[in-house]
Amino acid sequence: MVEPANAKETKVPATNTFDPAVASAIEDEKSMSVREALRRHPTAFIWSIFMFLTIVMEGYDISLMFSLFAFPPFVEKFGTYYPELGKKFIPGDWQVALGNAAACGSFIGLLLNGYVTERFGHRVVTIVGLIIMSGVIFITFFAPNLEVLVAGQVLRLPACLVNICWVIGQFIGAGVLQAFVNDTSESGYRIPWAVQWAWPLPLILLALFAPDSPWWLIRQGRVSEARKSVQRLSSGLSDAETEQRVAMMARTNELEESLIANSSYWDCFKGTNLRRTEIASMTLCSQNLPGQAMCYSASYFFIQAGLNAENAYKLSLGSFGLAFFATILSWILMTYFGRRTLMLTGLTLLCADLLAIGTSAFATSQASMWVQSALAVVWLAIYSSTIGPQSFTLAAEVSATRLRSQTISIARNAYIIVGIITNTIQPYLINPTEANLKGKAALVWFGVGVLTLIWAAFRLPETKDKTYEELDILFEKRVPAWRFASTKLDVVAEAEILRDPRKLTAAEPIEDVHN
Template sequence: MDSEKFEKKASVFHVEDAIAVDLAENKESLLDKARQGSENEHDLSFRKAVVHHQKAIFWAMVMSATIIMEGYDTSLMSSFYAYPSFKEKYGARAADGTYELEGKWQVALGCASSVGTFFGVLANGYLTERFGHRRVIMGSLAVMSATIFIPFFAPSIAVLLVGQVMCGLPWGVFATMGPSYSSEVCPLSLRGYLTAYVNMCWAIGQFISAGVLKALVANSTEWGYRIPFAIQWVWPIPLFVLTYLAPDSPWWLVRKGRMEDAEKAVKRLSSKTVANEAKDRVALMIHTNSLEVEQESEHSADFKGWKSYLQCFQSTNLRRTEIVCLTFSGQIWSGSSFAYSPTYFFSQAGLSSQDTYKLNLGVTGVAFTGCIVSWFLLSRFGRRTIYVTGYFILTATLLLIGILSFPAETHSGAKWAQAGLTLVWVATYSSTIGPLAFTIVSEMSATRLRAQTIALARNAYNLTSIISRVVEPYLINPGELNLKGKTAFVWLGTAVVVLTWSFFRLPETRNRTYEELDLLFGRRVSARKFARYDLTSESVIGIGEDKE
């Protein structure tokens, strides 16, 4: 009897030893594959990435295309303030017989979509992590199709205001989905380009908006402003179909424990030539995810659902949250509400409606071209270098626009000089901090908190945008402070603050895998040392081996 018990106990020990050995071998195998995956990421050139990852490029562009709608309407509403038929419908009659939109309604309409976007972004941080990118986008497109009816049929400015708030809800989802999805489906060598492409989609929306407004500016009927609203129905159906066909993010699948589906998704996102690397890429994702779980467990509780936002403010994630929020809101503090959409400003400065919308079309064309220029800059310079240098040029341009406001009061040539400097500002913005903010925000967050971190960054942008849209009309409106070009001095002050912050606090993420960034933040490396810090002797693979 005793011998039987001994044999059973021995067999149990043998089984446990066998399981332990098997787990050790599996872990070692995973580490080997993760190491190979990391090497593959660093060795993959841009040219080879374009050849072998065309599907990833396509699906990233599809998901990012949803932001075209937000760029379209954002530009649309601000441009409507100087639009004749819109002012006649929703504005108040002035003493000289012309119609003008009251300052309070300009503020309300300018903030309305941002209010809706704020809650849409906040919800997206939770929904995307729970349901995945595809299902959330499809649901948002359905909501978008319904909410467009409100501004299209709005009988009063109050109803129009409600419509803008409602439309802002799905826009909040679109605003954060593009950079999140693109950063998770593309290899390292393509990551910067396709996250920056999100800003191009914004510029495309603005360019379409400017073209539509230019074509209809002479239309004095209600269709002069209703047709621009109706055009928004063009996007949802084709985007819904394409989103349904798109693969889920492999990083999201790994976080959900669906490793086989993650491998299938990786294969769908690349060519058959490199299909054999799928296991290595997924192993790297698993290893990075495990590293972040370990880092989180050391410093904070494991929050789920909505409470996961709390983790963005704990340990090394707090620094990451600071960086993404200030990088994104820095777009507003650079003076974008003043210089990026100068239609109303130059209309009040004395330019005719026709000249104003020609300028607006030119501005959006420059913005589109600037996004393409940013790709060439990304191939030669780091993210930090482009952002800081761009911000310096923007700050200097604001100073010149402000100085020229004094002679502009008596000389029309100075007004056109300001217009020219505005184009310089837009070109600089669109080739530097505009697209780079999306890239930096997408790369800076921990992979497990990407949706939540990007949501916080975007809402920092939204809150800043609301402040600027409240302040800007009162600064520039003839019935209020009427500062005209002197408004540049106000934004010059905020731009100097962000420029100083970015020099000291913004780290370099170029050519760094997500696991390497986890290590750099974990070791609390100084922002100005990120680019040169050597991780060769302390890679995550090495750390894993030391702990054995």
């Protein structure tokens, strides 16, 4: 009888002898430059770009929602008139509800994502998610009141994020709002919602033809399909190099199977995986903690600082354009500096920027208004060139490959919970009908940012130039975060020890280059 194409194959058997092909693949991966990686894996780069475009939708949606709080047509339709202030505002409690509604939906979606992605694969889950989101857009487009609008936001179940596509989406959102800022009709805020329908269909078609993750296929025991996927993703590799890559993936998966019996959410909190889950979660949360709620979608902040709506949205559009180029700069920086270095540098500079915003807010002049707004743009540039992109990379790299979907889901949900808290606090800090702190709110986020920086200094490891197998060993050996970069490993010996601790005397100890 012919087995179905998706039937599990016999797994690559565990061996006590280290495969020379694996050693060659590990050494090749560690020594490969960015230019060489693009030459060997051009199709992987192209497919990554195509699939990352799904994130543009989320960046657009998030930018749209927070920017609408100060958008004249939206405020005219949904705002409440305050006689003492002489104008309409979206009340603070509704800002909290609208800002957090999508996050609540995402929390549920991400819990499901960790299971369904491991069960059905990234490609299938992406297609289904795009179809669902296409239908949900109808709710927000036709929403007659704030209650229905909140319901529509809750039903959005977004996928994982990549900073550059998030920025592109927000840049498009800022541009669309700028185009309609003087439109006083309901079309002024409905057309920006409708723009989202332009994304799903072409992305669904792309996803239909995309290759599945070879790592996921290896975990499913579908080795021949993993080999074909590697060939599609790495057209610059020879057949021998392709076999080496598959062997390395199989060996890394084999090592993790010996360390992790299962691949469930509960396993993310066992043994050394608890530390990896903590790092992934806090790394993503570090996006929120140093003032993201105030400075990332800053149109409302610009208006509260004193700019008129037209100037505020022009400045917002320019800030996202700057963020786009800053994110590209981060790609260059990450090839020369480590993830840990960029994260620590970014957090330090963001804290300094927040302190400057809060201090300048004590002045009430026109110049102070522009200084605060300019510093908010600087904040976005620092964020986009450091912690924004690096946090996504780190969160993925610190997780075990067998637990990646689950770890990322947990980390993303931690980000969402922290985001709900910060997005709840920020409107009450800055809204004219609440605390009305304006730029002084930056001092609150300065304090939170300093605490985040202290955590990163002691707990954030360096993952640059480390293979997944090396990271598995470093975590299992409980190497301190600040020694990850300087620790040398005999991967062959250490991997065998982790499989069989009785071989401890036969292996060389880990060596620190500083010793």
